[in-house]
Amino acid sequence: MIDIARAAGVSKSTVSLVLRDSAQVKGETRQRVEQAMQRLGYVYNRGAASLRAASSDFVGMIISDLTNPFFAELAVGIEDALYRLGFVPILANTNEDHERQAHVLRSLREHHVAGVIMSPARGSDAWSLASQLPASIPGVITMRRMIGSPLPYVGPDNRTGSREAVEHLLRLGHRRIGYFGGDATMTTQQERVGGWRDALAGAGILADETLVFETLPTREGGRQAVDRALALPRPPTAVACYNDIVAMGATRAFASRGIIPGVDIAVVGFDDIAEAEHNAPPLTTVNADTRFLGAQCAESLLGLIRGEDPAGLSFLGQTKLIVRESCGAARRERKAS
């Protein structure tokens, strides 16, 4: 910067003013400085600048499982919005590992991030999170609500979405409806299973808790749930799944045992990832406008950074049931017509 100043015949203060295009430099001077920058191939040093500032332009983006297309889509939504707002995202994929998460959080602090957007690793609790993410740094939680945390939460309306999916199965005539995937310690699971109960209760059916099969929220988890469900004397005739990849694992496992999803059994997912449409059979699922949810995370964080009240920054996204083939609705219609 001093070189530029010398070349343009001004002081470094003036160069600094030009850099931040302040209105108080004369047009002619500005030009001279800009030409010098051009000529000398000057590159601004953001790190040095943030040495004085309260924080940098970095935002930590902590994703619990980026290989889940749902989270990839969410990450893209966040990343895009962040760039638009002038922030630079630091990515961390914890892969559900707490140690990794703690490590990353520490690293982010050392880098003086302006804020953090995170989907906590499974089993994170508000208390230990609080010790790792000091209140002084703005943070928004996404997808996995932390009870007891004052941080804004951004996520879909799990309970309503899940309820509507199960209501759809009820409308299709199913009475013995199971639930696959997730684990009871996760709030997301509680909310989604809650929706399942709500729907059954609404139809006057006693929720049979033995039909809830908890497993890892992965394709493999879906497979295992199928094994366990089929071992039952009276297996369910329909299942709602924790998410689409569980549903994908489940449809595959059913099919490989000769039970055709959408015909012999109804399956619905949650998330509406891009692949859902291409599953065998295409998945009936709950869309939550993932990309938009990501953008909303960034917006809420910005609000926090601006000092707005955290209480007003939470966001519950609306969901929408997408009916495809795995629930058997198409087949029914065909039969009816």
Added chain:
Amino acid sequence: MIDIARAAGVSKSTVSLVLRDSAQVKGETRQRVEQAMQRLGYVYNRGAASLRAASSDFVGMIISDLTNPFFAELAVGIEDALYRLGFVPILANTNEDHERQAHVLRSLREHHVAGVIMSPARGSDAWSLASQLPASIPGVITMRRMIGSPLPYVGPDNRTGSREAVEHLLRLGHRRIGYFGGDATMTTQQERVGGWRDALAGAGILADETLVFETLPTREGGRQAVDRALALPRPPTAVACYNDIVAMGATRAFASRGIIPGVDIAVVGFDDIAEAEHNAPPLTTVNADTRFLGAQCAESLLGLIRGEDPAGLSFLGQTKLIVRESCGAARRERKAS
């Protein structure tokens, strides 16, 4: 740091030495300093430290399309290796947008990144890239080879992988084999189509270039390719696809027209994304050990940072054909037995 020094009754130089755990501080002094850090809740400021250093511990990770599960998996591989090596990844999803890419590259320079790993946006050329990524900053290119660029390239052996996939179709008895997706300006496309030609040539079949349908490498692209292929007087009986998502789009489009993939037409993909197995029907595809490729990107970058010769840092990953159902092999076997 000065506060710590005061609290521990030493100079800031000593604190600095403790921070970088140098062997030259006495054990007792070290303890005193560490306790003071604990007590005062000291947080290291990496930004300040890198003010003096040649570069920071950041590495730019430029991904052309993170919503493609293949790239998500690649990103996870890179991210994981980067963390292991002590680097912190800055994520940028360009979404194939050149302007975004240029913008990001500039931002990374301003942040003094130690290096950049990038899968260039479609249509990037070595020349314009060189002007955006100065030779002074280590960079490795992944997945999309830039002819004319001296930067190390890490990617799968597209040509061989593609050839083996097509050879598999030939072995299944197909003679009229098409190619779906990609665009001729991309080197990846050239290599994969090259494999298609190699295989046909190896079987003594004249490659019919009208059977190459270029489209966007997306699900939608796969659908469009199907439309165009079926408009032909003599459509192909088998197709190799640019990647799995094109294949997913294609299988779906065929199925919706009553042409059953794996029965009426053979389809193979490339990448072996996690979803391939769950497609309708499960995709026969080419596995390239994506996660490992990602780790390799980080390794090559590390080599570059250490000053090794770029020429020795390129890496071509081996591929492996994964036979599932979309090629019809399973059905043939069943028929045979």
Added chain:
DNA sequence: TTATTGATTTGGAACGTTCCTATCGAACAA
């Protein structure tokens, strides 16, 4: 001509580290 004013520009401290060059003290040899 001389203030006065507002628009520009400037010098230097500060941000939190690292690194280089001292300095200090103790142990040892002569």
Added chain:
DNA sequence: TTGTTCGATAGGAACGTTCCAAATCAATAA
């Protein structure tokens, strides 16, 4: 006792910005 040496610690400049207070300049008013 007096150097000498070595281990441990200290002091200050430097990294590239921003920000504050002060200086300078040009134009206008008195």
